[in-house]
Amino acid sequence: MNNTVLLLDNSDNVAVALMDLFPGNTVNIHGKSIEIQEFVPAKHKFTIRPFVAGEEIFMYGTTVGEATQAIREGGAITLQNIRHKTKKYEVKTGGYSWNPPDVSHWKDQTFLGFKRLDNQAGTANIWLVLPMVFCENTNVQLMQEAFENALGLKKINPFERQIRALISGMNGEKFTESVAQKTETFESKIFPNLDGIRFLTHAMGCGGTRQDAETLCALLAGYIHHPNVAGATVLSLGCQNAEVRILQEKLQALGCTKPLVICDQQQSGTTEALLNRAIEETFHQLVIANQAMREPVPLSYLTIGLECGGSDGFSGISANPTLGAVSDLIVALGGKAILSEFPELCGAEENLIQRCESPELAEKFIHLMETYNEAAKRVGSGFDMNPSPGNIKDGLLTDAIKSCGAAKKGGTAPVSDVLNYTEYATNPGLNLLCTPGNDVESTTGLAGSGANIILFTTGLGTPTGNPIAPVIKVSSNSKLEVKMPDIIDFNAGTIIEGLDTPHSAGEKLLNLIIEVASGKKKTKAEEKSNFDFIPWKRGVSL
Template identity: 35%
Template sequence: MSAVTTNPFISLHADDNIAVAARQVPAGTTLEIAGHSLTTNDTIDLGHKVAVTAIAKGQPVKKFGQTIGFASRDIPAGTWVHTHNVVIGELELDYACASDIPPDPAPITGRTFMGYRRPDGRAATRNYVGIISTVNCSASTSKYAAAQFDQALLEQYENVDGIIPLVHKAGCAMQYGGDDHYQLNRVLSGFAKHPNIGAYVIVGLGCETGPGSFLAEKTGLVQLQIPGQQPEELPLILNIQDVGGVRKTVERTVEVLKELLPEANKVRREPIPVSELILGCECGGSDGNSGVTANPALGIASDLLIAHGGTSILAETPEICGGEHTLTRRAATKEVGEKLIERVRWWEEYTAKFGVEINNNPSPGNKKGGLTTIYEKSLGAIAKGGRTALKAVYQYAEPVTEKGFVFMDSPGYDPASVTGMVAGGANVVVFTTGRGSCFGCKPVPSIKVATNTPMYERMVDDMDINAGKVLDGSTVEDVGAEIFEMIVATASGEKTKSEAQGIGDEEFCPWSIGPVL
């Protein structure tokens, strides 16, 4: 797909009755769109929609060839189409599981990236040492210990990217052995076991509901061994109450880290097949062009990675609402499709308990950028997943073992969603944004892709790729290839702009599903 630079609107599908503005179009502009001559009745901002034909009250509004809402009043051709004249309405979706399974892409072999090969065979793109807090009560202690290692000290270990305190607000006031407890365990163990974590220490308080001993026992954590010390079955766990308080625990944690750092530093980058990359796909701060430029371009990159034998994860269950039928059709089996539907139904029940609807999106910023309904947002978000078959559906933070395109259940909140994908094994993240989300996610690099040129130029210190070029005539395929090449380069050690600014310490955000007791 390519944009026509002489026309300020992009028509995405033959069945659409709207077009999307590639730049601001003044009222009174006369032009032809998809064979229809019209004059704009309103000023149409970048990313917003114009009615290509008259849309009668109650009739569906179509974008991407799909229904994104219904006209709440008669909408003449040339009129701005948005929240003032569109309601979400009810969709009747035919899931038709596994009815349209795409063939696997032609395999591409021989491509490698320069990564770290762990002794157990896992492939890493970065090499961090982690301090894992079991509970918020040990968060400050973990941060104080990490702060003892200034840049000059860390520069002695040129192959270590840094020390990260993985701190959060949970870990207690939950049902012991309940769903929330096990989900937090999946997150913490997923980060501890992540190939990008070369070594770690667990710091707890000592009386929390989610103790380090339970975490280690239930998830089989094993610590990097320090030469000269007796091997341990379980990782090193420091509880503030046992060690003798915050100050003593900080001192003890620092001692342990000083012993772990030389061992973690011994790795060297080496060629590793691109097939061992696991990509986490995220979008945040979306706009009306997210589904036109950056997201479909990321879908191209996702398909390229899968052709190389790799894995691509799509997440954010509340943000596939209204578009999930396009995924169930692509499910490799009926069971995979039904598992996705089950997750959507779970979210509908979950949100209803709190008097909230799953379709309470888009956010005010999304609407300002041109997104009108969750259906529109979802259809654009799903484009990140490319066009290959859906091979598996995973619970939040569950280890991802299937190759190809997969889905992980997660909330739409970006930090929580990415935390789940990283815990599941993602070793590179691509994050698309139209409004300008600033995001990093240590220990995994995050590539930022802008959906439009004005935002890219305004936030050039934060954006790695400008997919807004699609609005100026570049093809989605070309931008997708550019994203793929940056994925390989980033996996090989090239720093993203968020990494260059040190962003990523605060974005660790395990999703809590249960009540706080």
């Protein structure tokens, strides 16, 4: 890779600056010398020929914007001289051929997972405690405090020391730590085969639309059915829209037979009676769940979620193509990959349509995209308003630029299924899942649709994790790995430096995935207890 500039496709008319470029610098692109006219920060783009107003901007071989004024050759593209534009698409499938990567090195490899009776395999063994409605959040939190303290799972908050030291200083005393205060965490030996008890809370279940209540029930059913989950304790108030009956119907539709502890507060009477029963029955189920053991499982049992957040101008060049390489490897091995964030596929529709295995899948994809976009427009937004201030500052000026880079996470495999939010992935291959671009809402949806590992690229840094699926954070640039080592698991910035290709980085990342899936290595998000859970209300959330 040229370590100064990069042309992503031979048909592109703008190039990417891999390092800061200054007026008077000369760069060479395919034998043509171009003089830089103004400062172009690393990750941003510049023109490789003159533009007049109305001309289309091409990146990744497709339309990502249009010029709003004349731009000189070698000029920086900015929000002042371009705007969002995408290529028109039509639903036309057939003729797409895929050359799968060579997976002979991986075909006999396994990970140490938990085989479930429904022929799924987990990368973890977790017991869930969750509420049907926000009214039960406090009771869930009481259970969390009780179990974590009693089982020695409670982590010592390091910032408590800082506050204690400040209090001591205020009183003119010297702060000294006890042994307990110095201990970061206690390892529980009571349930060694459990990877954790995870306690979910949320702000839904009643007071909203019936559609939102039903969607919540479907999402919670996906979490309980998830291969990383041994079973669940469900707390219900009793009168909410999100009825236990609906949850049970959703579980039945999934064929889920996991053990459930269901406790209704209005039937129990007092809070004490509710929690006494919930705790006792949960403890008995933990004893049973602890009997599960890890065993060798083929890599075809992996379902990887593909996510990006805090993206920068290098994400579509390094980290996202690395995920694309992993996705293709997993698909070639018979596993599943799930590409989410529909607002961040705007501009990449034609390529994904062509890759759909049937016209019906292409029609469903476009229907979900257009319905979602129109809903956003009705409240004065739209997919074109998706890039965040951080995205824009780091070179992702239009949604199409961001989307064409984001779509690289899906590799090149055919699209085997298109899923609406909360639909569960059952078809091997690449699945498209309708979620918002919001990081936590999207990762929440990926886990709810069965992803037992989530790969999450970032160029700016984000601590997002998930309660039931390990989240492997992949940086797009090496500076981020140095700056935020407590959240980054894998560095794809070596691609920008010319030390790796997406394929070689993808193979290294797959090795890390196997370690995490086998319980041999914890992700940074798990170590920091970043267990984020936000259901998507089907109003607008971009």
